[in-house]
Amino acid sequence: MMKAALYDRFGGPEVLYVGRIPRPEPKTGEVLVRVRAVSVNGGEAAGRSGKVPLITGRRFPQRVGLDLAGEVASLGPAVTDLTVGDRVWGVLGLASGFGSAAEYVTVPADRLGRIPDGLGPVRAAALLTGGTTAITALRDKARLRRGESLLVRGAAGGVGSVAVQLGRALGAEVTGLARAANLDFVRDGLGAHHAVDHRAVRPDQLGRFDVVLDTVGTDLSDYRKLLVPGGRMVTVALDHERVAATLGIIAASAVHGRSRVRFFSGNPKRPLLDDLARHTAEGLLRPPVDTVFPLEEISAAHQALANGGVRGKYVVRIA
Structure with a gap:
């Protein structure tokens, strides 16, 4: 048996508790990882609150946690490119x-990369x-290029805080939107x-940008208007209260107007994990x-995320 974060009904952070469930065994192509730490993500909070039932389903108990850092505990059949430890x-x-x-x-082996030394x-x-x-x-x-201007919306959050660093490393002029306490x-x-304090200015007061990265998911049309000709906008979040309307804006942008809004949901495999490790080892990302x-x-970690104002990431350490 092992400890795991669980919940028996959809709801706020208070529904979370630590219980015991059977320890999994790796199948063919999988790795059993002893988890040392995970971060708290908005997607799993939406799942816990019942906003994405197509992903979570409705069977309980359910679990939380999207990412992980740890070490290989055992290997399933056909895994030859990783070793225990x-x-x-x-x-x-x-x-x-x-x-x-x-x-x-348990994780498919191709979804794991080696943590950089140090x-x-x-x-x-x-x-x-x-x-x-x-x-x-x-x-x-x-496809951000050197010398371009980049606006990061939600610059103090988990994605935004890395995007600001990466944008600067790629040679862009970076403007970050955040609450006043995080400027x-x-x-x-x-x-x-x-x-810039996002509460102190309207979008149309921000100027024009080559690239807009949105991590919030609301008011996409207003931020799309900030793009220069040939500009690109990417959003990594959906407004869970208005999913259909938000998807409609993204779809319409591909048909009407000059600037398409691109949306994707992160699903990284080893090559991308290795790229991240390399950038980290080079000192580009902290x-x-x-x-x-x-x-x-x-439960307190999820409540902290719900309260807002995070600077980077809340991390949960697994003993």
Whole structure:
């Protein structure tokens, strides 16, 4: 048996508790990972609250946790490129749902990469989801180029905090939108050229940008209007209260007007994890850890995320 974060009904952070469930065994092509740390993500919070039943289903108890950092405990058949004891990180695939907030989890081998030397599990977990998402958004989807202007909406959050660093490393002029209390973190801690209080200005007062990265999911039409000719906008979030309307805006942008809004959901495999490890080893990206919670305080970690104001990531340490 093993400890895992569970809930027996949809609801707020208070529904979470730590219980015991059978430890899984790796199948062909899978790896059993002893989990050392996970981060708290908005997607799993939406699942816990019942907003994405197509992903979570309605059978209980359910689990939380999307990413993980730990070490290989055992190998399933046909896994030859990892060994027991390897320090690894990864993100569960969409088909797997949630469940990494546990002492052990099985993961397909191609969804695991090796943690770079010198990076502990807490800092690795803080960087993982945001880092792979930011690389995909800016490098692959937006194709951000040196000398361009980049607006990061939600610049202090898990994805935004890495995107600001990556944008600067790619040679862009970076403007970060965040709440007033986090502007020093965005500017001085992450390296944004400009940090703006999102509550103090309207979108049309921000200027024009080559690339807009949205991590919030609301008011997409207003931010799309900020693009220069040939500009690109990428969003990595959906407004869960208005999913149909938000998807409609994204779809319409591909047909009407000059600037398409691109949306994707992160689903990284080893090549992307290796890219993140390389950028980290080169010193281009620093893990943004806000607060570390023990597994027994998983409810408090989710409540902290719901309260807003995070600087980077809340991390849950698995004893």
